[in-house]
Amino acid sequence: MRYYIIAGEASGDLHGSNLIRALHRQDTATEVRCWGGDLMQEAGAVLVKHYRDLAFMGFAEVAMHLRTIFRNLDFCKKDILAFRPDALVLIDYPGFNLRIAQWAHEQGLRVIFYISPQVWAWKESRVKLIRECVDKMLVILPFEKAFYEKWDYPVEYVGHPLVEVVREAQRRPAPESLADKPVVALLPGSRRQEVRKKLPVMLKMAAAFPDYAFVIAQAPSLEDEFLQPFLQGYDNVRCVKGRTYDLLRQARAALVTSGTATLETALFGVPEVVCYKGSPVSYFLARRLIRVKYISLVNLIMDREVVKELIQYELTPANLQKELNALLKDEDHIRRLKEDYHQLWDRLGAGHASEAAAAAILRYLSESGAGSAVPAG
Secondary structure, three states, X not given: OEEEEEEOOHHHHHHHHHHHHHHHHXXXXXXXXXXXXXXXXXXXXXXXXXXXXXXXXXXXXXXXXXXXHHHHHHHHHHHHHXXXXXXXXEEOOHHHHHHHHHHHHHOOOOEEEEOOOOOOXXXXXXXXXXXXXXXXXXXXXXXXXXXXXXXXXXXXXXXXXXXXXXXXXXXXXXOOOOOOOOEEXXXXXXXXXXXXXXXXXXXXXXXXXXXXXXXXXXXXXXXXXXXXXXXXXXXXXXXXXXXXXXXXXXXEEEEEEOOHHHHHHHHOOOOEEEEXXXXXXXXXXXXXXXXXXOOOHHHHHXXXXXXXXXXXXXXXXXXXXXXXXXXXXXXXXXXXXXXXXHHHHHHHOOXXXXXXXXXXXXXXXXXXXXXXXXXXX
């Protein structure tokens, strides 16, 4: 089978790489062309465009880069038609991927979505588009199956792929120590826009807690030259690149930007504070459009506040210092968090999402009569 897979973020690159490996295990003749990152390329895909060239965050930032986004859309369509895949597999990244899904459906291509857009959070009306142009939806959050049932749209729950990723990481030998003091992890995100907003506030904690080493998980998409100016004057701060899981295995606590990293941190059992700060325009619009109680996956999955969320104007040095102090020194608070994290593991299931997703894709393609490339247009 020939697949064209599109992922637009670091987390999509991770899950896409594991899906590609699972597809190869279940069908050795698998051929993949992709938009993603280094991990998908290492898994055997031909990389067309890297996600670092696609990552625009927030309403205002997207508006500023519309010309680039539309150029990418046009190029992507032409490349798909030239490749002529048996199926188009879209991984989250809804602003781009739903446009491609609609176009691909019109071309007669089979469209599979792995990791649903967060339509339960905002723009619920997009379910109508999904139902119309996505042939197979594979969801990874337990509550998503019930959500789609309300719209009379059958989806398949395959489990969350982070469970298998974290479990595998925990089986590895203990990593080399990253510091000679207790470690606080800083996960400021992978996009320059979000790092500029949040990292300066996070770094102020290094001065407030001099007995700890603060270690930044540097995203692959961020150059050393970009981060170094932020670190001036902080002697107990360093960066590590490509070692986020080693960092989380050693951390006593973590300050984490909203997104997939909040769930990764919880699965590693690290007490965390969730941090979000966007541009004033993006935050203003988000407040009026997003309809969920929480921004972190941990709280959404548990359907209650397990980890503290400091959002926009609440993300101040004083508030962050108070929460970090509790994570490091309040034994009752730490114990309750650990108990909640155990419940989170139970809720997310067995941890074979990539294999389950690959099997579901192959089963669908077999039932739909795929086996040779779908004619383009």
